[in-house]
Amino acid sequence: MLTFDAHLDLSMNALEWNRDLTKSVAEIRKREAGRTDKVDRAKGTVALPDMRRGEIGLCVATQIGRYVGPGNPLPGWHSPEIAWAQTQGQLAWYRAMEEAGEMVQIVDEAGLDKHIELWNDAVAKNKHDTAPIGYILSLEGADSIRTVRHLEQHYAQGLRALGPAHYGAGRYSPGTHLPGNLSPEGRELVKEMDRLGMILDVTHLSDEAFWEALNLFDGPVWASHSNCRALVPDQRQFADDQIKALIERGAVIGGALDAWMMVPGWVRGTTTPETGGAKLKHLIDHWDHICQLAGNAKHIGIGTDLDGGYGLEQSPADIDTIADLATLPAMLAARGYAKDDIEPIMSGNWISFLRRAWA
Secondary structure, three states: OOEEEEEEOHHHHHHHOOOOOOOOHHHHHHHHOOOOOOOOOOOOOOOHHHHHHOOEEEEEEEEOOOEOOOOOOOOOEOOHHHHHHHHHHHHHHHHHHHHOOOEEEOOOHHHHHHHHHHHHHHHHOOOOOOOOEEEEEEEEOOOOOOOHHHHHHHHHOOEEEEEOOOEOOOOOOOOEOOOOOOOHHHHHHHHHHHHHOOEEEOOOOOHHHHHHHHHHOOOOEEEOOOOEOOOOOOOOOEOHHHHHHHHHOOOOEEEOOOHHHOOOOOOOOOOOHHHHOOOHHHHHHHHHHHHHHHOOOOOEEEOOOOOOOOOHHHOOOOOOOHHHHHHHHHHHHHOOOOHHHHHHHHHHHHHHHHHHHHO
């Protein structure tokens, strides 16, 4: 079944982790064996061959480059220009993947429909192991946009979705675990996104910036990788009133597989998949909660973030690679989801959203 993952940090992994994602996860783990420079060395779960094996033919693929000012303890770059250059390197990797036939960028409805037809045909003929993976380019955190007037250049490169914030302090908005409104530049950025017809990704926004952005922005809104605060109490998750507001805007919320966001009590760096108990069934718990608020299954999808700076040590215990998303349809059916809802959850809700956004 064609599957759409709305949040993967593919180019970050390629450049900063030095991973050849054209190789399988097993090959990458073998090459990284014994290395300790990253917490998830030899524990990665995402690579292009494994995506194809799991029939993940569509994704939202990110650029990311955080600016950190003096005193900011988070990892990042020491000027917006350096952060911009980093994202341009990431874009160059995506272009190289396109030239190699590994990926294809999707920027409009015609390209989306063409790729879906290609992938459905490849799956029907069992030839999807060589089909290119379609990607929609997104920027996670806006720090690398040097000025608001540069956003149009990013759009010309194919950028179609943007989340103004990431973790901590940001040039355009405070992010996860910080309070506060959009900066003056952030308000201008959101208005420029609206003018260009971009998608606003509200993932990682502070609570105050979340509401301000929704009020300022009239265009399409999604949450690429977020779960429910009612089930895992943390500002990183959405509260019920936020979920209801997103439902009213026609948003889709991508369920994330970062284990600390799936079950309460997970302590990053201490809890393990064995002791924490996070499994794919907990993702369905979050989906159930959103469906109860919505009254239907039209606002949920997949946004794994499985390569977001962690690997097996912080993933559901029943995941080995991203290909294991293929077990979700049977799990959804066992939980009582109708056949007509399962395909939309796996890909159709995101596809319908994009068609509306790009119509």
